[in-house]
Amino acid sequence: MKFDILAYIGRFTLKRVQVLGQSGVFLLVAFYQAFLPPFRIRRLLKEIEFIGSKSFLIVFVTGLFTGLVLGLQGYHTLTQFGAEALLGSAVALSIIRELGPVLCALMVTGRAGSAIASQIGIMKITDQFPALEMMAIDPVKYVISPKILAGIISLPLLTAVFDVVGIMGGYLVGVKLLGVNEGAYFGKMVTSVTFTDIYGGILKSLSFGLLIAWISSFMGFTADPTTEGVSAATTNAVVITSLSILIVDYILTSLLL
Amino acid sequence: MIRVENLVKKYGRLVVSNGLNCRFEEGKITVILGGSGSGKSTLLRQLTGLERSDSGCVYFDGVDLTCASKKKLYEKRKKMGMLFQGSALFNYLNIFENIAFPLREHTRIAENVIKTIVTMKLEMVGLRGTENLMPSQLSGGMTKRVGLARAIVMDPKVIFYDEPTSGLDPISTGVIDKLIKDLNTKLNITSVVVSHDIESCFRIADKIIILFSGDIIAQGTVEEIKNSKDLRVKQFINGEPEGPIPFTRTDKNYLDELLTG
Ligand SMILES: Nc1ncnc2c1ncn2[C@@H]1O[C@H](COP(=O)(O)OP(=O)(O)OP(=O)(O)O)[C@@H](O)[C@H]1O
Ligand SMILES: [Mg+2]
Numbered sequence: 468m469k470f471d472i473l474a475y476i477g478r479f480t481l482k483r484v485q486v487l488g489q490s491g492v493f494l495l496v497a498f499y500q501a502f503l504p505p506f507r508i509r510r511l512l513k514e515i516e517f518i519g520s521k522s523f524l525i526v527f528v529t530g531l532f533t534g535l536v537l538g539l540q541g542y543h544t545l546t547q548f549g550a551e552a553l554l555g556s557a558v559a560l561s562i563i564r565e566l567g568p569v570l571c572a573l574m575v576t577g578r579a580g581s582a583i584a585s586q587i588g589i590m591k592i593t594d595q596f597p598a599l600e601m602m603a604i605d606p607v608k609y610v611i612s613p614k615i616l617a618g619i620i621s622l623p624l625l626t627a628v629f630d631v632v633g634i635m636g637g638y639l640v641g642v643k644l645l646g647v648n649e650g651a652y653f654g655k656m657v658t659s660v661t662f663t664d665i666y667g668g669i670l671k672s673l674s675f676g677l678l679i680a681w682i683s684s685f686m687g688f689t690a691d692p693t694t695e696g697v698s699a700a701t702t703n704a705v706v707i708t709s710l711s712i713l714i715v716d717y718i719l720t721s722l723l724l
Numbered sequence: 725m726i727r728v729e730n731l732v733k734k735y736g737r738l739v740v741s742n743g744l745n746c747r748f749e750e751g752k753i754t755v756i757l758g759g760s761g762s763g764k765s766t767l768l769r770q771l772t773g774l775e776r777s778d779s780g781c782v783y784f785d786g787v788d789l790t791c792a793s794k795k796k797l798y799e800k801r802k803k804m805g806m807l808f809q810g811s812a813l814f815n816y817l818n819i820f821e822n823i824a825f826p827l828r829e830h831t832r833i834a835e836n837v838i839k840t841i842v843t844m845k846l847e848m849v850g851l852r853g854t855e856n857l858m859p860s861q862l863s864g865g866m867t868k869r870v871g872l873a874r875a876i877v878m879d880p881k882v883i884f885y886d887e888p889t890s891g892l893d894p895i896s897t898g899v900i901d902k903l904i905k906d907l908n909t910k911l912n913i914t915s916v917v918v919s920h921d922i923e924s925c926f927r928i929a930d931k932i933i934i935l936f937s938g939d940i941i942a943q944g945t946v947e948e949i950k951n952s953k954d955l956r957v958k959q960f961i962n963g964e965p966e967g968p969i970p971f972t973r974t975d976k977n978y979l980d981e982l983l984t985g
Binding site: 590601603 | 769774794798799801802804805806808809813814816825826829830
């Protein structure tokens with residue numbers, strides 16, 4: 468009985484390590500292919516549209532409400548210490564360092580990550596990858612590489628949008644609604660936000676963009692070629708990507724501080 | 725054109741190709757017949773290098789595809805066209821773009837010429853006017869014909885058909901059979917057709933290969949197959965339920981299995 472459990476743990480671990488290795492190779496190949504000619508600029512732009520532009524609205528709304536809530540919460544906490552002048556830097560720092568990259572990435576995971584996984588899974592169960600192969604087109608280069616590049620390019624841009632909209636949301640509540648001094652809101656922000664914060668935010672969003680495109684594509688690509696397989700892959704893509712984002716966020720934060 | 729030597733393919737313990745030897749002559753139509761699950765599609769995937777074999781060789785135009793570099797393989801693939809069993813149309817592109825896809829990827833043909841070529845191919849399969857529909861809006865038989873139009877759009881030298889007529893009505897079947905024959909006689913295209921439609925097979929085949937659970941049990945011309953003394957071949961071409969080919973897949977006795985529950 469004891470040994471059954473040991474064997475089970477062993478098998479389980481081996482399987483996980485194997486999947487991890489496969490996904491690493493998958494990413495390397497996709498990257499390598501991305502930088503081999505012919506370059507598929509049109510495919511890349513299409514994917515940026517799919518991952519980036521189509522997530523714009525959802526990121527905008529999330530950013531706005533995050534900023535509004537931060538303004539409200541921050542104001543009520545800070546007034547207790549008579550420090551409402553610091554509202555601007557509180558909102559800006561929490562958004563630029565943490566909430567911007569993380570919330571933005573989680574929203575994009577829900578919208579685009581699931582779509583990537585199911586789209587690739589459907590291509591797989593309907594033989595579209597062998598069909599590409601038969602036309603002498605490398606499926607990884609054609610389908611996967613542009614998605615990974617698009618993820619890396621789109622996320623920092625979306626995060627920038629989130630940051631700006633969030634800060635404006637805080638401004639609306641803090642300055643326009645609750646009467647914090649406008650000069651203080653932006654003045655304190657300028658002095659307290661350093662370039663390290665901004666670089667850190669960009670680094671995070673780059674990593675999250677990579678994670679979203681990589682994990683979602685891999686899940687779709689290795690889905691069981693059945694309808695259940697594709698729906699499981701879609702769910703797993705969202706769950707695993709979201710968890711990875713939170714874990715990587717912790718690691719990056721601890722390195723950056 | 726294609727020569728197969730001692731080809732072996734296994735999925736776990738299931739032997740799907742059990743040391744196959746056969747040839748597909750240039751300019752001829754060779755039909756691979758066999759029951760469901762007898763390894764026809766798997767053989768086709770090995771012939772095109774889509775699937776790695778466990779051992780043996782597939783010579784295509786003198787190059788062994790089982791150990792060719794990716795570059796060589798892709799070079800040869802440009803001479804192949806394939807109609808997949810499930811058509812494998814790109815679900816995010818409309819019919820026009822599906823057929824135009826290989827042209828756009830591999831050539832720099834002007835847009836109006838592409839339009840002409842696509843229209844011609846659609847006319848050949850009798851589907852002109854469906855250009856702007858999506859694959860999901862077509863019936864199974866129609867998607868199959870679009871798949872065929874896409875397979876021939878680059879004017880390949882060899883075309884592989886995986887069950888081109890299954891699920892089609894008799895008229896469409898006739899049209900497709902005639903199309904395969906015409907492509908073969910007029911353009912001298914080598915054709916490899918996987919099928920379990922005996923009648924259409926006899927109509928078009930120059931040579932027939934019969935597969936049964938991973939083995940070739942007969943190969944020869946239509947006449948040779950029709951006059952074969954082999955009981956398994958007779959059973960297959962006459963479609964008899966009783967005979968040496970069992971219908972169930974397991975060796976377990978049915979009565980035993982029911983009684984032991
Ligand atoms: N990827 C795979 N993994 C495991 N087994 C497989 C795989 N693909 C096919 N098989 C098995 O190999 C056998 C042959 O499959 P294949 O698709 O070649 O049959 P087929 O002759 O084309 O049948 P059909 O006429 O129904 O299309 C089947 O028993 C199938 O279960
Ligand atoms: Mg088949």
